[in-house]
Amino acid sequence: xxxxxxxxxxxxxxxxxxxxxxxxxxxxxxxxxxxxxxxxxxxxxxxxxxxxxxxxxxxxxxxxxxxxxxxxxxxxxxxxxxxxxxxxxxxxxxxxxxxxxxxxxxxxxxxxxxxx
Amino acid sequence: xxxxxxxxxxxxxxxxxxxxxxxxxxxxxxxxxxxxxxxxxxxxxxxxxxxxxxxxxxxxxxxxxxxxxxxxxxxxxxxxxxxxxxxxxxxxxxxxxxxxxxxxxxxxxxxxxxxxxxxxxxxxxxxxxxxxxxxxxxxxxxxxxxxxxxxxxxxxxxxxxxxxxxxxxxxxxxxxxxxxxxxxxxxxxxxxxxxxxxxxxxxxxxxxxxxxxxxxxxxxxxxxxxxxxxxxxxxxxxxxxxxxxxxxxxxxxxxxxxxxxxxxxxxxxxxxxxxxxxxxxxxxxxxxxxxxxxxxxxxxxxxxxxxxxxxxxxxxxxxxxxxxxxxxxxxxxxxxxxxxxxxxxxxxxxxxxxxxxxxxxxxxxxxxxxxxxxxxxxxxxxxxxxxxxxxxxxxxxxxxxxxxxxxxxxxxxxxxxxxxxxxxxxxxxxxxxxxxxxxxxxxxxxxxxxxxxxxxxxxxxxxxxxxxxxxxxxxxxxxxxxxxxxxxxxxxxxxxxxxxxxxxxxxxxxxxxxxxxxxxxxxxxxxxxxxxxxxxxxxxxxxxxxxxxxxxxxxxxxxxxxxxxxxxxxxxxxxxxxxxxxxxxxxxxxxxxxxxxxxxxxxxxxxxxxxxxxxxxxxxxxxxxxxxxxxxxxxxxxxxxxxxxxxxxxxxxxxxxxxxxxxxxxxxxxxxxxxxxxxxxxxxxxxxxxxxxxxxxxxxxxxxxxxxxxxxxxxxxxxxxxxxxxxxxxxxxxxxxxxxxxxxxxxxxxxxxxxxxxxxxxxxxxxxxxxxxxxxxxxxxxxxxxxxxxxxxxxxxxxxxxxxxx
Ligand code: SRM
Ligand SMILES: Cc1cc2nc3c(=O)[nH]c(=O)nc-3n(C[C@H](O)[C@H](O)[C@H](O)COP(=O)(O)OP(=O)(O)OC[C@H]3O[C@@H](n4cnc5c(N)ncnc54)[C@H](O)[C@@H]3O)c2cc1C
Ligand code: SF4
Ligand code: FES
Numbered sequence: 017x018x019x020x021x022x023x024x025x026x027x028x029x030x031x032x033x034x035x036x037x038x039x040x041x042x043x044x045x046x047x048x049x050x051x052x053x054x055x056x057x058x059x060x061x062x063x064x065x066x067x068x069x070x071x072x073x074x075x076x077x078x079x080x081x082x083x084x085x086x087x088x089x090x091x092x093x094x095x096x097x098x099x100x101x102x103x104x105x106x107x108x109x110x111x112x113x114x115x116x117x118x119x120x121x122x123x124x125x126x127x128x129x130x131x132x
Numbered sequence: 133x134x135x136x137x138x139x140x141x142x143x144x145x146x147x148x149x150x151x152x153x154x155x156x157x158x159x160x161x162x163x164x165x166x167x168x169x170x171x172x173x174x175x176x177x178x179x180x181x182x183x184x185x186x187x188x189x190x191x192x193x194x195x196x197x198x199x200x201x202x203x204x205x206x207x208x209x210x211x212x213x214x215x216x217x218x219x220x221x222x223x224x225x226x227x228x229x230x231x232x233x234x235x236x237x238x239x240x241x242x243x244x245x246x247x248x249x250x251x252x253x254x255x256x257x258x259x260x261x262x263x264x265x266x267x268x269x270x271x272x273x274x275x276x277x278x279x280x281x282x283x284x285x286x287x288x289x290x291x292x293x294x295x296x297x298x299x300x301x302x303x304x305x306x307x308x309x310x311x312x313x314x315x316x317x318x319x320x321x322x323x324x325x326x327x328x329x330x331x332x333x334x335x336x337x338x339x340x341x342x343x344x345x346x347x348x349x350x351x352x353x354x355x356x357x358x359x360x361x362x363x364x365x366x367x368x369x370x371x372x373x374x375x376x377x378x379x380x381x382x383x384x385x386x387x388x389x390x391x392x393x394x395x396x397x398x399x400x401x402x403x404x405x406x407x408x409x410x411x412x413x414x415x416x417x418x419x420x421x422x423x424x425x426x427x428x429x430x431x432x433x434x435x436x437x438x439x440x441x442x443x444x445x446x447x448x449x450x451x452x453x454x455x456x457x458x459x460x461x462x463x464x465x466x467x468x469x470x471x472x473x474x475x476x477x478x479x480x481x482x483x484x485x486x487x488x489x490x491x492x493x494x495x496x497x498x499x500x501x502x503x504x505x506x507x508x509x510x511x512x513x514x515x516x517x518x519x520x521x522x523x524x525x526x527x528x529x530x531x532x533x534x535x536x537x538x539x540x541x542x543x544x545x546x547x548x549x550x551x552x553x554x555x556x557x558x559x560x561x562x563x564x565x566x567x568x569x570x571x572x573x574x575x576x577x578x579x580x581x582x583x584x585x586x587x588x589x590x591x592x593x594x595x596x597x598x599x600x601x602x603x604x605x606x607x608x609x610x611x612x613x614x615x616x617x618x619x620x621x622x623x624x625x626x627x628x629x630x631x632x633x634x635x636x637x638x639x640x641x642x643x644x645x646x647x648x649x650x651x652x653x654x655x656x657x658x659x660x661x662x663x664x665x666x667x668x669x670x671x672x673x674x675x676x677x678x679x680x681x682x683x684x685x686x687x688x689x690x691x692x693x694x695x696x697x698x699x700x701x702x703x704x705x706x707x708x709x710x711x712x713x714x715x716x717x718x719x720x721x722x723x724x725x726x727x728x729x730x731x732x733x734x735x736x737x738x739x740x741x742x743x744x745x746x747x748x749x750x751x752x753x754x755x756x757x758x759x760x761x762x763x764x765x766x767x768x769x770x771x772x773x774x775x776x777x778x779x780x781x782x783x784x785x786x787x788x789x790x791x792x793x794x795x796x797x798x799x800x801x802x803x804x805x806x807x808x809x810x811x812x813x814x815x816x817x818x819x820x821x822x823x824x825x826x827x828x829x830x831x832x833x834x835x836x837x838x839x840x841x842x843x844x845x846x847x848x849x850x851x852x853x854x855x856x857x858x859x860x861x862x863x864x865x866x867x868x869x870x871x872x873x874x875x876x877x878x879x880x881x882x883x884x885x886x887x888x889x890x891x892x893x894x895x896x897x898x899x900x901x902x903x904x905x906x907x908x909x910x911x912x913x914x915x916x917x918x919x920x921x922x923x924x925x926x927x928x929x930x931x932x933x934x935x936x937x938x
Contacts, residue, residue, distance in 0.1 A: 024933040030925045034636075034672035035679075039930040048930070068688040071676035073653075076646035082676045082684055085649065120936045 020108075021121040028055065028114050036070035036079060041120055046107055048116060049074060049090055055109045055116050056090045063088075063095055063102035138162050138236035140436075141225055143215045143380070145169025147178055147422060148409025149241025150197055151555060152429030157205055159437035165207045166233050168225070170214035173265055174199055179422060179553060179585045181268045182289075182454050185296030188629040191265065196581075218384035220402055237436055240392055240400070240407040242377035244420070249284075249372050252345035258352035259368045262293045274367055277301030282355055282365035284343050286313040288453055290371035291326075294335050295455045297367070299630050305336040305363055307343055307355065309372075317451045317462035318500055319469075321477075325486040325502040329458045332484075333641045338363070376411045376418050391418040396443035398432035408432045414444060421449040422585075423552030430555070450512055450552065452505070452586040456626040457618070457642045459505040461588060464498035464515050465490055473497060478529050482644045483617065487529060494522040504617055509592040513544065541592075541599045550592050553585030561596050571603045612869070613650040616643040620654070620868045627662055634668035635659060647673065654869035657756065660792050661864050664903055665910025671922060680927060681914040682739055683754035685732065689719075690739060692731040693753035694746050695789060698763040698781035698801070699727030699809075705748060712745040724753075726798065727762045727809075737928050740918030749789070749913040756870070757792040759799075761785040762810065766803030766820070773803035775820025780849050781809075784818070787853065788860055790911035791904075794867040794876075797860065812840050815873040816856050825852035829859050829885070830877030838874045841882040844890040858889045858897055861904040 023041070031037045031050040038060050039046050047060035047070035056077075060070050067083035074080075078087050078096060087096040093104040108119040140162040142149050146169070153165070169175075175197040183189040202209045214228040224232045246261035248254055258274070261267050271293075275281065279302045283294045286308030298304045306313075312323030313330070327337045342358040346368055356362045376391035387393045387401035391413030398406050408428045410420060419425055424447050431444045450463035466488065468475060474491035485503035489496060489511070496514040501507070514521065521528065544550075546559035564570045564579045576593055577584050583593045597604045611619055616639070618626070623638075632638055635655040639647045647655070652673035659667035671679050682690035694709070709729055713721050719733030728751055734742055743750075752758055761784050764770065766777030781801035788797070800811030801818040811817030813833035817840050819826040824847050831840030843859060846852050862885065867876040877885060889900070921927060 021936060023936050026930045026933060030923075030930060032672060032923050034670075037925050037930050039932055041932055042936045065686070066688075068684075071679070071684065071688075073649040073675065074672060075648040075652075076644075080649040083686065115933070123936075 019121060020119050022110070022117040022119050025116045025118050028111050028116050031055070031116070034074045036072065036074070038068065038070040041118065042123060044123060046118070046123075047079075048109065048118070049079065051077060051090070055111060057107040057109045057118050058088065058090060058093055059105040059107075061104070062086055063104060069104070139234055140165045140237050140239070141233055141235035142167045142239045142241055143225065144241035144243055144377075144409065144411070145171065145173075145175055145209065145211070146241060146243045146409065147175065147196070148243070148425040148429055149239065150175040151426050152239065152241065152408050152432050153207070154197075155430055155433030156437055159433055159439065162237075165205075166210060166235075167202070167207055168210045168213050168215050168227060168233075170212065170228070171264055171266070172212040174202070174209070174211070176265060177585060178264070179454070181262070181265065182292035182296060184265075184268050185262075185271060185293065186299045186456075186629055187296075188456070188625075191269075215380060218380060218405075220384055220386075220405070223404075236404065238405045239432070239436070240381055240405065240411060241409045242380060242411040244374040244376045244410040244418075246370055247373035247375040248370060249343070251284075251343050251370075253348070253352075254346060254370065256346050256348055256352045257350060258348070258366060259346055259370065262289060262369050262371055271297065271367075271369065272300065275300035275302050278303060279366045280305070280364045281367040281369070282307055282363060283369045283371055284355075285371035285373070286310070286337065286339070287316065287371065287373070288314060288451060290369070291330065291458075292454055293369045293371050294330070295333070295458070297369070298333070298335055301631070302367065304334075305338060305365075306330065307338045307341045307357075307363070309340070309342055311340045313337065313339070314451075314453070314460070314462070317466060318460070318502070319467055319488060321479075322460075322462075322466075322486055322488065322500045322502050325484055326453075326458070326460060329484055329503070329641075333458070374410065374420055376413065378411055378413075381407070381411075389413050389416075394444075396431075396445075397435045397440055398428055398444060399435065406432050406436055415446055417446060419449065421451060421552075423447075423449050423549065423555070426552075426555035427549075448515075450508075450515075450588065452508070452588045454586055456629060459501070459503055461501040461505040461508040461511075462499065463508075463512055464496070466498040466500050468498065476528055485617075489528055491521065494520055494525075496521065505588065506591065508588045509590075509595075512588070513592075516548070517543070541595050550596070551580075551582035551585075551589045553589075554581040554583075556580050556582035558596060561593065562600055565597065565601045571597070571601045573597065612654050613648055614644075615639065615647050615651045616655075618642065620658075623655075624658060624662065624865075627658065633659060633663055633666075635670045635673040637668075649675070653678070653756075657792055657794060657869055661907070664907040669922075671926075677754035680736055680739060681750055681754065681917065682734065682736075687733075689733045689735055691753070692718075692734050692739070692742055692746070693724065693728055693751040694748035695751040695760075695785075696728040696748070697785040697789075698761055698778050700763070700778060700782065701729075705746075708746050708748075712742050715745065716742050726753075726760045728753075728760060740921070740927055743915040743918040750915040752790070752914070755792065755914075756795050757797070758785070758788040758790065759796050761799040761801055762814070763800070764802045764808035766801075770803060772806060773820070774822045775803050775825060775849070777801045777803035777809070777818070777820055780818060780820075780825075780853065783849075784816075784853055784856055787857060787908070790913055791860075791864075791907055793860075793864055794869050795872045797863070797873065799856070813837065814840065816859060818852050818856065823847065825849065827852050827855040827859070827890075830873045830882070832872065832874035834872075836874070838878075841877055843882070843886060854901070855890050857904055858900050859885070861900045861907075862889045864907075865900075865903075 036047045036049040045060040048057045062081040064086045067081040071082045072079040093106040095102045177194045180194040215225045226232045281297045281302035282305045283290045286306050294304045294306045312320045313326045345356045347354040352368050354364045378388045378392045381392045382388040392407040409425045431442045434442045448464050453460035468490045476489040478487040488500040490498035495518045499511040568579050583590045656673045716738050718731045722730045724730045761781040763777045763781035767773035797815045799816045800809045800814040802809050802811045803820045813831040817828040827843045828840035829843045832838040
């Protein structure tokens, strides 16, 4: 069982409502989104051609890639296209005392899998 | 005495009385006609008072019969005169001005008044009814931003009053005695959907509250309910129902219950006295909606003019709520639950759509539509004709798969009423199409008044036009996307009237609350255009280009195109551009196809600094807005030049820069028809010739090629610039989002555009210009945000507070 590793990222006020911002953690570029009632984080790279997802328009709980319009579900990381199985890594996020924290243990685990 | 020389008196100058009089005048020519109305106005469309209160219509726009109409028909109108008594023996009426007027036939059309429930303190200042134009004016005068206002009554009238007051800025609460809004028209689920819509609009709804007293010292300050709870209220509107105005008839000795009792021919208990409208009681029922009252008018007109025969039959009228964007339609028996009848329901909570059909023996008995009333015409038809629906059971909730557009239309009789509000039959619409050359919905509205009130017959009118009018062109446009069930036209109209200033508010009130990459930028544009830049800007609704004011590229970097007005630059600018290109390792410097320079491959976080170093304004090369004005060298240098194209081009760019448009706008100004800067394939072009300019619009040389149409030829440069400005604003206000001028001009036709821009009446042109200038006052060079970002992380990456350990 992996133990959680929550690290403090930034003041919640730094990410405006319904927008995303990029942050680099452990050498991985992530996109954190403010969904109004909560924050979510995913890998900042579109499975299509690597578009910066943090710059996309948020629609409900998905983001639309700014380059060619692929739609990525922010909770599951899944691409909402019927024929595609592509998926973006998701990272657990929470807010404590106004600071956004990310659980990067998941990230490390995924990285290990990729590396293996 | 002969029938055609009678003295006719009508008491009540309202909708039913005058509609009936219009019919009488078609049948017969009375010797004299007197109309008494205690309001100081001519006959107006009472239904539209809601629109006046909501700021969508002016007083004069709701007049039905102007003073000229009375004059032309020899009708003597006694405005502001109240009839106080009727003498049935002497056959006179006496007015509040002391006059006595004789009659041979008397029509009572006194309407009704607001029902006042037993509430203490209703006489306090600040308590109003909502019945006539003067009430409406008083409400408009009293309402002001932030004022807490309470409407007592959650029926059609109360809700419309509430929305109107809210549009005027009041903090509105609706207090309703029942547990369901509009409980006479809706079931409890429908009521919940409606309550939800009203609350999403920002109107508080309190159900199950019995109001006991208006609080306050002489002036309304609040309300107290039966359970002791109180609410604040600086303004109170009582809309708790109506009471027929039957006192006058009662005192005269006519038979009266709650209303003036009439038989099927609209005759009262006296052979020469008749009654029509809301003051009437027929078979124990009194009606509060216009459609049946107009039917009564037709029956009475026949009776009174010696053609006694048609009878008034009880009807179940259909009701439509007239709040833009809150679509509610209800007709027939709506309360039935499964088990008592066949009940078919459809719900989409996220879009706020609720539909319920009640069927008995495979025939429609009632219908409720909330959130989407586009099919109301079809259901109303089934209800009226009692169509056997067995064969269509599987498609009841969807538009008919019918290939033959004329089918629905062909199945209605000519005599049947299409527009219930204005009492226009299918036959008279067809007549207008043939005899008056009506081809569009707008023309139909103008000539017949059909579809001018509640709008529920619009679909049917459109279908008739489609089936009958030779040159009908449907003006329907698609909705932007699935998040918002409205066309852009309708949305513009709704938002303009309703003071909605942010994208999220539109989505919360009218849409699914979420929005998407299609509608959010479109709504952002609409907000900016409608409020001339004075909207609540929401960057989350903008495409990334409009968040960082640069064009995103395939690797996630951005391009920077500074404004170079008219394509004219200077050594100083070029030096700064060159230095910046070195300093920020710009991957490529390129001369664009639009006479300016592009620095490609700039990182987001470098944008503010590169802008500062270059020291030129944004060229808006990344947005739907004013791009550039290309120019040729013109009279200053060229041996053929007839006009100073550089100067005119630079001035045109200055006047329009930093403004947003439905799609990009590219312009060109050339000094002679050799057209070296390709002005005739631009969205707006100025083509110089000896002693004049041609202003051309709608050109293209992109995905498709189109030669621009000539808008106008003018003598001075100033006149040419002004024509360009007027067209530019007209395009801003009327085009759909992402519609380039080449499609827009083609869709509307250059003749129509000329008529509504350069050839429009002076005030209309002034207004277009003044809205443009207002928008220009708000417009800023977007690159100023480089030093004043809208949020601290607009351009920069987030730096984590701590790093992960391993
Ligand atoms: C940079 C430039 C090409 C160049 O190197 O010359 C260019 C680059 C792009 N054009 Fe263009 N167009 C450029 C001049 C033109 C011209 C020529 C002109 O302006 O006279 C045209 C034809 C005229 C016209 O606008 O119709 C042109 C017709 C288009 C179109 C097709 C528009 C149409 O409806 O026909 C698109 C696609 C669109 O808008 O939907 C487009 C879209 C694009 C985009 C913005 C594609 C995109 O969305 O990312 C390109 C951005 C590249 C980038 O990464 O920065 N570009 N593009 C030119 C910039 C002009 C400027 O200074 O602002
Ligand atoms: C705000 C509002 C919105 C409405 N919306 C709709 C709708 O969407 N759809 C719909 O079908 N209906 C609607 N109605 C109802 C519709 O307006 C009425 O049904 C219709 O106007 C009734 O016509 P009437 O001629 O009987 O009465 P009125 O139009 O009220 O006319 C009666 C006139 O007689 C005058 N009068 C009364 N007594 C005397 C007297 N003794 N001497 C002289 N004059 C007198 C009154 O002042 C009044 O001007 C709405 C009503 C209101 C107030
Ligand atoms: S023509 Fe325009 S849109 Fe196409 S690749 Fe070239 S720059 Fe991009
Ligand atoms: S890179 Fe995201 S859609 Fe193409």
